[in-house]
Amino acid sequence: MNALLLPLIVACPLLAAGVLFLSAGRMPPLPSCVIGAGSVGLSALMAAVLAIGFLRTPPPTGALHATLWSWMQVEGFSARIAFMLDPLSLVMMLIVTGVGFLILLYACGYMHDDPDIARFFGCMTLFVAAMLVLVFSSDLLSLYIGWEGVGICSYLLISFWHADTANVTAARKAFIVTRIGDAAMLCGLLLLATRAGTLDVASVLQTVTARPADLQAAIAAFLLLGGAVAKSAQVPLQTWLPDAMAGPTPVSALIHAATMVTAGVYLIARLHPLFASLPVAMTAVALIGLITLLLAAGSALVQTDIKRILAYSTMSQIGYMFLALGTGAWQAAIFHLVTHAFFKALLFMAAGAIILRVHHRQDIYQMGGLAHAMPGVFAAFLAGSAALAGLPLLTAGFYSKEMILQGAWHADPMLWAGALLGAFATAIYIFRCVFIVFFGPRHTEPHGRTGATMAIPLVCLAVLALTGGWMGMPDAIAPVHLLSHLLSPLFGASMPEGPHWLLWAGSLVPLAGIGVAWMLWQPRTRTRTPPENALARVARAGWDFDTLYDVLIVRPFTTLGQLNQSDICDRLSDATAATARAGGRMLGRMQSGQVRRYAGWIAAGTVVALCLGVRP
Amino acid sequence: MSAASPTHALLLATLLFAVGMLGVLARRNLLLMLMSIEIMLNAAALAFIAAGARWHAAQGQVMFLMILSLAAAEAAVGLAIILRLHSAGRPTLDADTGNRLKG
Numbered sequence: 001m002n003a004l005l006l007p008l009i010v011a012c013p014l015l016a017a018g019v020l021f022l023s024a025g026r027m028p029p030l031p032s033c034v035i036g037a038g039s040v041g042l043s044a045l046m047a048a049v050l051a052i053g054f055l056r057t058p059p060p061t062g063a064l065h066a067t068l069w070s071w072m073q074v075e076g077f078s079a080r081i082a083f084m085l086d087p088l089s090l091v092m093m094l095i096v097t098g099v100g101f102l103i104l105l106y107a108c109g110y111m112h113d114d115p116d117i118a119r120f121f122g123c124m125t126l127f128v129a130a131m132l133v134l135v136f137s138s139d140l141l142s143l144y145i146g147w148e149g150v151g152i153c154s155y156l157l158i159s160f161w162h163a164d165t166a167n168v169t170a171a172r173k174a175f176i177v178t179r180i181g182d183a184a185m186l187c188g189l190l191l192l193a194t195r196a197g198t199l200d201v202a203s204v205l206q207t208v209t210a211r212p213a214d215l216q217a218a219i220a221a222f223l224l225l226g227g228a229v230a231k232s233a234q235v236p237l238q239t240w241l242p243d244a245m246a247g248p249t250p251v252s253a254l255i256h257a258a259t260m261v262t263a264g265v266y267l268i269a270r271l272h273p274l275f276a277s278l279p280v281a282m283t284a285v286a287l288i289g290l291i292t293l294l295l296a297a298g299s300a301l302v303q304t305d306i307k308r309i310l311a312y313s314t315m316s317q318i319g320y321m322f323l324a325l326g327t328g329a330w331q332a333a334i335f336h337l338v339t340h341a342f343f344k345a346l347l348f349m350a351a352g353a354i355i356l357r358v359h360h361r362q363d364i365y366q367m368g369g370l371a372h373a374m375p376g377v378f379a380a381f382l383a384g385s386a387a388l389a390g391l392p393l394l395t396a397g398f399y400s401k402e403m404i405l406q407g408a409w410h411a412d413p414m415l416w417a418g419a420l421l422g423a424f425a426t427a428i429y430i431f432r433c434v435f436i437v438f439f440g441p442r443h444t445e446p447h448g449r450t451g452a453t454m455a456i457p458l459v460c461l462a463v464l465a466l467t468g469g470w471m472g473m474p475d476a477i478a479p480v481h482l483l484s485h486l487l488s489p490l491f492g493a494s495m496p497e498g499p500h501w502l503l504w505a506g507s508l509v510p511l512a513g514i515g516v517a518w519m520l521w522q523p524r525t526r527t528r529t530p531p532e533n534a535l536a537r538v539a540r541a542g543w544d545f546d547t548l549y550d551v552l553i554v555r556p557f558t559t560l561g562q563l564n565q566s567d568i569c570d571r572l573s574d575a576t577a578a579t580a581r582a583g584g585r586m587l588g589r590m591q592s593g594q595v596r597r598y599a600g601w602i603a604a605g606t607v608v609a610l611c612l613g614v615r616p
Numbered sequence: 617m618s619a620a621s622p623t624h625a626l627l628l629a630t631l632l633f634a635v636g637m638l639g640v641l642a643r644r645n646l647l648l649m650l651m652s653i654e655i656m657l658n659a660a661a662l663a664f665i666a667a668g669a670r671w672h673a674a675q676g677q678v679m680f681l682m683i684l685s686l687a688a689a690e691a692a693v694g695l696a697i698i699l700r701l702h703s704a705g706r707p708t709l710d711a712d713t714g715n716r717l718k719g
Contacts, residue, residue, distance in 0.1 A: 596711060596712065
C-alpha cells in the first residue's frame with residue numbers, strides 16, 4: 001500500500017499541471033490557486049503519511065520500491081521507470097512537497113493579480129512533479145527525465161514575464177548554461193550504462209565499486225560532476241543563477257533556492273560510492289565548493305539588489321554543500337540542504353513581501369527603515385538571516401554549518417579555514433542587507449499589508465529556520481543525531497567530532513561577522529552608499545565571469561560562425577535560391593497580360609509538341 | 617472533274633490555319649483577330665471533312681457541324697465582349713491595351 005503512494009505523490013501535481021495548462025489561461029485566479037497549491041498540499045500530506053509509515057516500520061531492505069514500467073529492453077541494456085523511497089529520497093521528498101506547498105501557498109498571495117496565474121501554477125506544479133521524479137527515481141535514466149523536466153520548468157518560469165526582453169535573455173542564459181552541464185551528464189550516464197548494462201542506481205554502484213577505480217569511472221564521475229555543477233550553479237558554470245532572479249520571487253524561492261539548485265548535491269550524494277572511490281574527484285568537488293562559496297560570498301558583499309544578494313548567497317551555501325560532499329561528510333551536506341531550504345526559502349519570501357510593498361523596488365539602498373513599517377516581515381527576515389549567518393545555538397544554519405566545518409577540519413585544515421572565512425563573510429553580507437533595509441532613514445514609504453496567504457508560510461518557515469537544526473546537534477551541546485541516524489544506512493556512520501575549540505570558532509565567527517556589519521552599516525555611519533571602487537565593481541558583476549566567457553567562448557564562436565557563413569555548403573544553397581529567383585523573374589516577364597503574346601507562346605508550344613510527337 | 621485528294625485538302629487546311637494564326641498574332645484589332653480565329657476554326661473543320669472523306673466516315677461531317685455552331689457561339693460571345701468594352705468607356709479595338717483592364 002505504501003509503495004502505491006509513491007507514484008500518487010508524483011501524479012498529484014502532474015495532474016494539476018495538466019488541468020492548469022489545458023485551461024489555456026482561462027482558469028480564474030482562485031481555482032488556479034486551489035488546484036496549484038492544493039495538489040502539492042495533497043502530495044505533502046501523502047508524503048507525511050508515507051514518511052511516518054517508513055520511520056515507524058522501516059522496510060527490511062531499507063527502501064520501498066515501486067517499478068512503474070519497463071521503458072526499454074534490448075540486448076545488453078535495460079531501463080525502467082522505477083521509483084524508490086530510501087532515507088535520502090525521504091528527506092528530499094519532505095523538502096520538495098513541504099517547502100513546495102508553503103511556497104505555492106505564498107505564491108497565491110504574491111501572484112493573485114497576475115493575469116497569467118494559471119500558467120504560473122501550471123509551471124510550478126509541473127516543476128514539483130519533475131522534481132519528485134528526480135528524487136524518487138531508482139533508475140538514472142528516469143532521474144534524467146526529472147533532471148531535464150526541472151530544467152525546462154526553470155526556463156519557463158524565469159521568462160514568466162516574457163514581455164520584457166531581459167527576462168527572456170536571462171531564461172535563455174540559464175537554459176544554455178545548464179544545458180552544457182546536462183550534455184556532460186548524459187555522456188557520463190551513457191558511459192556508466194556501457195559498463196553496467198543498466199542505469200539502475202544499485203546495479204551501477206555495485207559495478208563501479210566491484211572493481212578498483214579506473215580511468216573510465218573517473219571520466220564518468222567528472223562528467224556527472226559537470227552536470228551537478230551546472231545545475232547547482234557552482235564555479236565555473238555559476239553565471240546563470242544571479243540572472244535567473246528575473247523570475248517571480250516564489251520561483252526564486254522554490255526553484256533557485258530550495259529545490260532545483262540542490263539537485264546537483266542530491267545527485268552526488270545519490271552516487272556517493274562512485275565519488276568516494278575516486279580521491280581526485282572528491283578533491284575536485286571540495287575545491288569547487290570552497291572556491292564557489294568564497295567567490296559568491298565576496299559578490300554578495302557588494303550587491304545592491306536584494307534578490308541578487310540572496311542569489312549569490314544561495315551559490316555560496318551550495319558551495320558549502322559541495323565542500324561537505326567533497327570531504328565525505330555526506331550527512332552534513334544533506335543536513336545543510338534541508339536547513340538551507342528552510343531559511344533560504346524564508347529569506348526569498350520575506351524579500352518578496354518587502355518588494356511587493358515598496359512598489360516593486362529591489363535596490364536595498366532605496367528601502368531603509370522598514371523595521372517599524374513591517375515588523376512581521378522584519379522578524380521573518382531576521383530569523384532567516386540569523387539562520388543563514390549561523391547564529392550559534394538558536395538557529396538551524398548553525399548546526400548544519402558546524403557539521404560541515406567539522407567534516408572540512410577532518411579532511412584538511414585549509415578547507416576548514418576557507419569555510420570559516422566564508423562563514424564570516426556570510427554573516428557580514430546578510431546583516432549588511434538587514435541593517436540597510438530595515439534600519440536608518442526611510443527612503444520609500446511602504447503601502448498595503450502582507451496578506452494571510454503570504455504570512456502563514458513565512459511563520460511556518462521562520463519556525464523551521466530556527467528549530468529545524470535541532471535534529472542534528474554536536475555532542476558537546478546535546479547528543480541528538482536524528483538526521484544522521486536516519487541517513488546512516490546509506491552513508492555509513494558519521495565522522496567523529498573534532499576538538500571543542502572548533503565549536504567555539506564556529507560559533508564566534510558569525511557573531512564577529514554581525515559585529516563587523518553593525519560597525520560598517522549601522523544607521524549612524526555614513527557608508528550607506530554602494531562602494532564604487534574597481535574591486536567592488538568586479539565583484540558586483542560576479543567577478544566578471546560573464547565578460548570572460550564572452551571573450552573566451554561567445555565571441556570566438558560568433559566570429560567563427562560569421563567566417564563560416566559563406567562556405568561551400570552555404571554557397572550551394574545560396575546558388576539554388578538565386579537560380580530559382582532569376583528563373584522566376586524571367587518567367588514572370590512572360591505574364592505581360594497581352595493576349596497576342598500568349599497566343600504566340602501557345603502556338604510555339606504546340607508546334608514544338610507536334611514536332612516531338614510526329615518525330616519518327 | 618477529279619476529286620481533290622485528301623492530301624491536297626489537308627495542305628489547304630494547314631495553309632488556312634497558318635494564315636489565321638498569323639492574323640491572330642500580327643493583328644492588333646480585336647475584330648480582325650476574331651475573324652482570324654474564324655479562319656482557323658474553318659481550317660480545322662476542313663481537315664475533319666477531308667479525313668471523313670478519306671475513311672468514308674460520317675463523323676467528319678458531324679464534327680464540321682459542331683465546329684460551325686461553335687464558331688457561331690464564339691463570334692457571338694466575342695462580339696458581345698467587344699461591345700461591352702466599348703460601352704464601358706474604352707473607345708478602342710486595340711488588343712494590346714487589354715492588360716490595363718484593372719480597376
